[in-house]
Amino acid sequence: MQSHVTANGLRIAVDDQGPRGAPALLMIMGLGMQLIGWPQGLVDALTARDLRVVRFDNRDIGLSQHLDSLGLPHVGWASLKHFLHLPVRSPYTLADMARDALGVMDALELRRAHVWGASMGGMIAQHLADQAPERVQSLTLMMTTTGARHLPGPSWPVRQALLARPPRRDEATLQKHFAALYRLIGSPAYPAPEGWLEARVVESLRRSDHPQGMLRQLMAVVADDDRTPLVTRVTAPALVIHGEADPLVPVAAGRHLARHLRQVQTDFIPGMGHDLPEALWPRFAERVAALVHGAGAA
Structure with a gap:
């Protein structure tokens, strides 16, 4: 059931099933992606x-509150500063976005939740687990990185394709x-x-098309620090899922992430890239459900 809640002072679109x-x-999507980036078939497998x-x-992004009053960032200048290891300022931070996720939990009266973040969503999930460890029962980090x-x-x-503009x-x-x-x-294999x-x-565009929001989200990613020290503090049982053929966030990032988590299972998948192939939905659902029910039993 889709609705809106107030979370961290913002109007956030939520879909709650099962x-x-x-x-x-709690599933957190990546850069510029809407909640429908988590396909309904995968949701059905989980419920x-x-x-x-x-x-x-x-x-x-999507049907959540847009923040156009914050202006458009200069991505090229920010990327150069990031390359030179200079501080980058962003209209808001990934830590702010983690507080949004926590606000969604509050609005739905979820005292604790299991969290699954993909790509940028995995970065947000790392911050959430650090901000409110008592609220995060388990952590699934998919095709994401510490940013080291x-x-x-x-x-x-x-890189060229990402910089290209239609x-x-x-x-x-x-x-x-x-x-x-x-x-x-x-995924080349899928x-x-x-x-x-x-x-x-087309489904995504007709639901919402807001490229300005994606640019501000990108700035939040670029401005974030190395999260390795944060990850080492995570006490929740974790699962790292990463494609061995990921050309956007190479698998070395997933392996590095796994090495710095205290309680971790891993699933490095040959032939998987930076997406959610339908053929792998049962595998994802089985691994995540096993982690969730195992953590709940513990």
Whole structure:
């Protein structure tokens, strides 16, 4: 059921599915992605395993509150400063976004929850686990990173694709642009069926198209410090899921993350890139459900 709640002073769009008495799984999506970035089929696989699944749009994206009054950041200048190891200022921080997630829990009266974050959502989840360790029962970190400076970054073709801007913002042009990007960073061993990515892009665009919010979210990622010291403080049982063929956040980042967590299981998947292939939904759901129910029993 989709609705809006007030979280951390912002209007946040929330989707809440599954049995109310089941363990709550708070799912945090990545950069510029809406809650529908978690496919309904994956949600169904999780609720079938006795989980209450809570998805939400991060601030500044989707149907959550947009923060255009904060202005547009200069991404090129910020990227140069980041490269030179100079401080970067952002309109808001990943820690602020973690407080949004905590506010969603408060609004839904969830005293504790299991948290699953993907990509930027995994970075937010790291902050959430550090801010409120007593509220996080388990932590699934997927295709994400601590942000340590020595870790490899995106491949050169991916960097070029990320910096490219569509020549127009009509639906057909954006559909082609984003489908090509998602195909580039996707899983070589689990390619999306013909037309599937295009349909997902159109669904997302028609729900909400807000590129300004994505730029401010990107600035929050660039401005964040190395989270390795934070990760070492996490006491919740954790699961790291990472594709061995991820060209956006290389698998070295997932391995580094796992080495710094106290209680950790890992699932490094050959042929998986930076996406959620349908063929792997049962595998994801089984691993996450096992972690959640195991942590609950403990």
